[in-house]
Amino acid sequence: MGACWGPAVRVLVLQAAWALVGGQVRYSVPEEAKVGTVVGRVAQELGLEAGEAEARRLRLVAQGRRASVEVSGASGALVVSGRLDREELCGKSAPCALRLEVLLERPLRVFHVELEVTDINDNAPLFPAARKNLSIAELSLPGSRFPLEGASDADIGANAQLSYTLSPSEHFGIEEENSNSRSKSLFLVLTKPLDRETEPVHRLLLTASDGGRPSLSGTMELVISVLDANDNAPQFNQSVYNVHLPESALEGTLVARVNATDSDEGINREVIYEIVTIVPPSASDVFSLDAKSGEIRLTGGLDFENVPFFVLHVEATDKGTPPLSGHCEVVLEVLDENDNAPEVRVTSLSVPVPEDASVGTVVAVLSVWDRDSGSNGRVRCSVWPASPFGLVSSVSGSYSLVVREALDRERVSEYEVEVRAEDGGAPALVGSRRVRVPVEDVNDNAPAFAQAVYTVLARENNAAGAELARVQARDPDEAGNGRVRYSLWEGGVGAAGAVGGVISASSYVSVEAESGRVWALRPLDYEEVQVLEFEVRAVDAGEPSLCGNATVQVWVLDENDNAPSLLPAAGVGAGAGASGRSSSVWESVSGESSGSLWAWAAWGTPAGQVVAKIRAVDADSGYNAWLRYEVWEPRGKGPFRVGLYSGEVSTARALEEADGPRQRLVIVVRDHGEPARSATATLSVSLGEGGEAASASSGAGSSGPGLRASSGAEGGSSSLSSLSSLSSSTNAWLVAAICAVSGLLVVAVVLCGAWRWAPRAGALSGRGPATLVCASQVGSWSYSQRQSRSLCVAEGAGKSDLMVFSPNCPPPPAAAAKETQPEPPALLDTVSAAPSLASRPAPRRPRPLLSLVSVVSPGVGRRLWEAG
Known part of the structure; x- marks a missing residue:
């Protein structure tokens, strides 16, 4: 009973609860809940026991649309059975509630269930179009x-x-x-x-x-x-166009192609080009621009040196309304080419340049530049041809022409200097400038004579005022520095006199100051002065003045102006046999042309015995003093003869009584001058017996100083022996002399031929061991030991006066010796001895010794003198 009342009680309770809520159950479920999701336990809400819901057949009755929920029969729970889409079920309505009826049978009862489907964000916003x-x-x-x-x-x-x-x-x-x-x-x-x-x-x-x-x-x-709207101006792809062109670019060459774009469309983007301005403005005819293509081309020539840069302002304009424009620049840089030679300009010139200018003296200042640039404008300068000048660079582009070496106006009086400037281009170009540099003279050269020693041949007895010589000194300086005046230097003059000592030359000669002519102040006398040596000084007009000296030697040529002079002679005894003897003595001397001599000889005296000796001298020299002796009377064959050059009177044959007691001989002494001069001597020879001759000799010996006689037989024998020895020695010397003279004659002829075909000179001056001089017309032996100074050469035939002397002249002063130039080698170095003449004392002057004699034709000597 209790068990029966239990369910009933529960039904009652359920009904009571249901009633309390208005008889409706509300559930909520989110949309899109999974199938099987329990929404609510309806059986429990109705108070049914487990298993009772199925027994009483609890089920869901849909109203109108299909519900996506159902009641589980086993559990009596409301579960999701399908897809719940709130938007599909309710759209935009809110809230979205589904009304459901739950039917319970046995007993039949209907319950109302409201199921609210709640919205979840399962739908994204959606636009009408994508x-x-x-x-x-x-x-x-x-x-x-x-x-x-x-x-x-x-x-x-x-x-x-x-x-x-x-x-x-x-x-x-x-x-x-x-x-x-x-x-x-x-x-x-x-x-x-x-x-x-x-x-x-x-x-x-x-x-x-x-x-x-x-x-x-x-x-x-x-x-x-x-x-689009025309709101954009044309825009160039470059604001600045940089272009490089060589200056040799031809007309029509493309300079640049400008390009402007317009961002607009249609007609708004169509562009027209135009050159607005050109810098410099003078270049407006050099360029042209195509309005459509934008090509810029040359219409003229470029010259880097005139305009190295061009700037073109180009405008591009569109066709919009209103038109808009854009701008750009075209910068043309002209590339230099080596088309300009360097230029040289003389900015300062200091000429003439003194020849004593020091090294480094600035002669000229030059400016050098090249209109090209870079290596084409880099210049190297040089001086051509080689000269004593050089270039010194002080600053860029400026050069100084300076003296590099010592100058000598006398060697080069003016220079034509070419300054060459060469650039660094390829090929290189050259510019030049000629600079004329005259050299100013300074007095740096003393007057110099053509010869250090002038040898002059002058005949004695010349007229006063005659010109003896002309000396000339050359001074290479100019104007006053080279104007020379001559004077006789008293410090170095003199003459070798016949009586010795030094004679002032100024009393004999004078020198003309302007011309250098040497004049004779008075006639010269060989017997008084043989060599007149003096110095001539040449002084220039410079400041300070310089001078030079030359030695002048005037050789006085002898003329035959003196006749032979007889000297007192000593007797020489001669006789026949041991007792024969002879002697001779002057009896008197009348003047200078004649005299008388006494001699004694014994009969029987053999041939060749010397009985007397005639002695004579000639104040002249050379040929003029070479004496020869001849028997004038008696003519024909006499018992006596005289030595041609010795003057010894000897027997021509043995003396006989038939010859008489006395023989008178007239002997003529002649020189070799032209015309010849002579003197006569009279010799009286007494003949007798030997005893008489001896006593006569003794008497003659006591009668005067001129008599020499032997006493006694011994003396006579000794005299004869001595005389014989002297004669033999003299003959030997004569043979040797003849051989030497013959050999030297051959040598002289050969040398004459060589000199004839050799280059000729009028006079060779200078000191030497031997030099040729001219003799007189006839020719004479020369005894001079002085050194020769001149050489005379004639054009005549091989026969000529050819003589070699070694004059012993006083040496010149030291200054003159230093200025003397080197002399040519002597023509003849060999000096040979000549035949000795009759020994005789020199009355007035020392006689020179003969060095070399070649006897030749007397006429050629005069021609040599005149040619000299």
Whole structure:
């Protein structure tokens, strides 16, 4: 009984609870719940026991639309049996409640169940289209709004509350506006001016997000096309066109091709080119521009040296309304070519240059430049041809022409210097400038005579005032420095006199100051002065003055102006046999042309015995003093003869009584001058017996100093022996002399021939061991030991007066010796002995010794003298 009342009680309780809630059960389930999800336990809500719901057949009765829930018979729970989609079931209605009826049989009862399907954010916002195309004018102002259609969300409530975002853009933004309580207006807002040329199309992404958790979103692409306007000027692809062209570029050469683009479209982008300005303005005819292509070409020549740079301002204009323009610059750099030679200019010139200018003296200052540039303008300078001048560079482009070596105006009086400038181009170009540099004279040269020693041949007895010689000194300086005046230097003059000592030359000669002529002040006398030596000084007119000296030797040539003079003679005894003897003595001397001599000889004296000796001298010299002796009377064959050159009177045959007691001989002494001069001597020879001759000799010996006689037989014998020895010695010397003279004659002939065909000179001056001089017409032996100074050469035949002397002249002063130039080698160095003449004392002067004699024709000597 209790068990029966239990269920009933529960039913009652269920009914009571149901009644309390209005008789309706409410459940809530989220949409999209999984199948099998328990929504509510209806059996328990109705108070049914487990298993009772199936027994009493508890089931769900749908009303109208199919429910996606059902009641499980076993458990009596309301479970999800299908997909619950709130949007499908209720759409936008809220809340979404499903009314369900639960039927319970046994007993039959109907219960109402309200199932609320709650919304979940299972639907994303959805735009009407995935892409939205918009067209906006380029010139639209910022702030302009363009309406957009918003997105929709099937959910409700917060899940349907949408917010919009726009992808980042500097030109656009998004705005929402509440137009009414049910919807909002959506606008696209322009925040920054558009530039079609920069970005002709803008692609933006509009996103709508709901308020669910998690939030869902939907997107729409906005494609915004910017409509073009002529708001862009043409733009060059380069603001500056840098162009390099060589200056040798020809006309028509393409300089540059400018290119301007316009970001606009259509007619707004068509461009026309034009040259607005050219720098420099003078180059307006050098370039041309094609208005359509933008090509700039040369219409003229380029010259780097005139205009190295050109700047062209080019304008490009479009055809829009209004037209817009752009600008650019074309900078043309002209490349230098080596088309200009260096230029040399003399900026300062200091001439003439003194010849004693020191090294480093600046002669000229020159400016050197090359209009080219770079290596083409780098210049190297040099002096051509080689000269005593050089270049010194002080600063760039400036050179000084300086003295490098010592100058000598006498060697080069003027220089033509060419300064050459060569650039570094390839090929190199050369410029030059000639500079005339005269050298100014300074008195640096003393007058110099052509000869250190002048040898002059002058005949004695010349007329006073005659010109003896002409000396000439050359001074290579100019003007006053080279004007020479001559004078006789008293410090170095003198003459070798016949009586010895030094005689002042100024008493004999004078020197003309201007011409250098040497004049004779008085006649010369060989017997008084044989060599007159003096010095001539040449002084220039420079400041200070310089001088030079030359020695003049005047050789006085002897003339035959003196006749032979007889000297007192000593007797020489001769006789026949041991007792024979002879002697001789002068009896008297009358004047200088004649005299008487007494001699004694014994009969029987053999031939060749010397009975007397005639002695004579001639004040002249050479041939003029070479004496020869002849028996004038008696003519024909006499018992006596005289030595041609010795003057010894000897027996021609043995003396006989038939010859008489006395023989008278007239002996003539002649010189070899022309005309010849002579003197006569009378010799009286007494003949007798030997005793008489001896007594006569003794008597003669006591009668005067001129008698020499032997006493006694011994004396006579000794005298004869001595005389014989002297005669033999003399003959030997004569033979040797003849051989030597013959050999030297051959040598002289050969030398004459050689000199005849050799280059001839009028006079060779200089000291030497032996030199040829001219003799007189007849020719004479010369006994001079002085050194010769001159050489005379004739053009005549081989027979000529050819004599070699070694004069012993006093040496010149030391100064003159230093100035003496080297002399040619002597013609003849060999000096041989000549035959000795009759020994005789010199009455007035020392007789010179003979060096070399060649007897030749007397007529040629005069021609040699006249030629000399």
